[in-house]
Amino acid sequence: MLQTIDIFLKRTSNKVGLFIAIYLLFALAIAVTRLPFLFSLKNLTVPISMLLCREILFFSFLGFLIMFSTERRYLLSLVGLCGIIAAQSLTEGQDPQLIVYGFRSLLTFLFIFCLPSQQRGFRVNSGVIDKVLIGLFFVNLFLQLTHFFLGNGFYAKLxxxxxxxxxxxxxxxPAASAFFTLVLFSLxxxxxxxxxxxxxxxxIFSxxxxxxxxxxxxAGLMIFLNRRKMTMRNLVIAGIALGLAAGYLHLARLSMTGNTYLEETGGGRIKVFQEVMTSASLFDVGRFGKYTNVAANLTNGGVADSQYSATVGNLGFFWAMVVFLYMAWLIYQNYKSGENLDVIWLLLLCSFGLNVSETGPPVFLAILGRFIQTSNSSDKLVEFHGFEARNDSSG
Structure with missing residues (x-):
């Protein structure tokens, strides 16, 4: 069976690099269609067909990744958990469309915790991945600087x-853009x-x-996690730069809402979380999918501007606790296997202020990075050199 899968990987992996590039170009092109609004220009309209195509690309690749590059017992446990949640949601009469929205969020969130296979996976040439990450970073930074000088003050002028x-x-x-930069840096x-x-x-500047x-x-977390890769002098400089970034953040948020921004931002999220906790039932998952960005935009879904609020709101107390315990178990299994957990810690932190599972390209790269980071743990991995693949000579 393993030999059959390895042959399949060999035949298809030469297309995976191109597939990743197509998805990122497609998804990021759609993402920038709302940016003209920030420059007092007419927003571009994205056809539903393009949005549907983006979702198909996203889940087709992640489905391929989790099916053929994930340890089987963790894959089966994930399928079992999601199957039970789906069955109970349908039993309780939840709208099937909302259930789809719920799994779009939940599966993406759980994908990143799955344990990559120690026998099969993807090894990306470090020179290629560096160029891709640096290219994405500087295009994003260029758009940031363009908006900094030429934007119409949608988030206020400084x-x-x-x-x-x-x-x-x-x-x-902005929080999604910051998460994007942090994922690029982590990878x-x-x-x-x-x-x-x-x-x-x-x-830090971005x-x-x-x-x-x-x-x-x-950014502070990334510096802490990578402190052993930095000299003491550079750590001090990074700390100073982080302080300056925090100072700029303070001025920027003062220009928006005055000195109440901490109460309105952090307090607002706490208030939303409290409302979700108050309205959530113990076992009922009849609202599964309601607390997602898609449902909030297309139906009368609820807005939960953190991953934790969304998870509790969608699943209720019992199943949310089951999911959180399942995540903790997966983290422990990853830790025992010696996996790099930096992206996981980043995701858990950013989940306090962002629906990370619905950020698109950032969470896509985060999940991909979990499998790329296993490249030195097995001699049977498939290597990418540019967009061409070859078998590892040791295998």
Missing amino acids: FWLNVNSRNPGFFFF YASTKKILKKRETLFM VGLCASITGVAG
């Missing part, structure tokens, strides 16, 4: 300077034994332009 306070780059929401850092000063400073509390906290 006092008397006539520049924009929050600058989201590819994405409409880039995972391929390096030593991080240079400019690499960390660029990351996150700082977003003026996102979640982003600045994530």
Whole structure:
């Protein structure tokens, strides 16, 4: 069976790199269609067919990845858990459309915790992945700087300077853009034994332009997790830069709502979480899918601006606890296997201020990075060199 799967991987993996590129170009092109609004220009309309195509690309690749590059027992446990939730949702009369929205969010969230296979997976040439990550980062930074100087002040102008306070780059929401930058940095850092000063400073600068509390906290986490790859001098410089980013964030948020921004941002999320907790039942999953961004935009779904609020709102107390315990078990299994958990810690942190499972390209790259980071753990992995694949000579 393993030999059959390895042959299948060999025959199809030469298309996977191209598939990844097509999805990212497609999804990011759709993401920037809302950016003209930030420049006082007419928004571009995206046909439903393009959005559907994006979703098909997203889940086709992730389905391939989890089916052929995930340890089987964890795959079966995931299928079993989701099957029970689906069956109970249907039994309780939930709208099938909302159930689809719910699994779109839940599966994406759980994908990232799955344990990559120690026998099969993907090994990406580090030079290629570096170029892709650096290219995505600088295109995003270019869009951020363009908005910084030329935007119409949708998130407010920075006092008397006539520049924009929050600058989201590819994405409409600054927190999603910050998460995107942090994921790129995490994947880039995972391929390096030593991080240079400019690499960390660029990351902090980009996150700082977003003026996102979640982003600045994530940048601090990335510095902490990669501290052994940095000299003490560079750690001090990074700490100073992080302080400056926090200072800019403070000024940017003051320009938006005044000195009540902490209460309105953090307090607002806590209030939403409290409302979700108050309205959630113990066992009922009859609202599964209601607390998703898609449902909020297309139906009368609820807005839960954190992954944790969304999970409790969609599943109720009992099944939310089951999911959280399942995640903890998967994290422990990854830890025992010696996997790089940086992206997981980043996702858990950013989930306090963002529906990370519905960010599209950022969470796609985060999941992909979990499998790329296994490249040194097996001699049977398929290698990409550009968009061509070959068998590892040791296999």
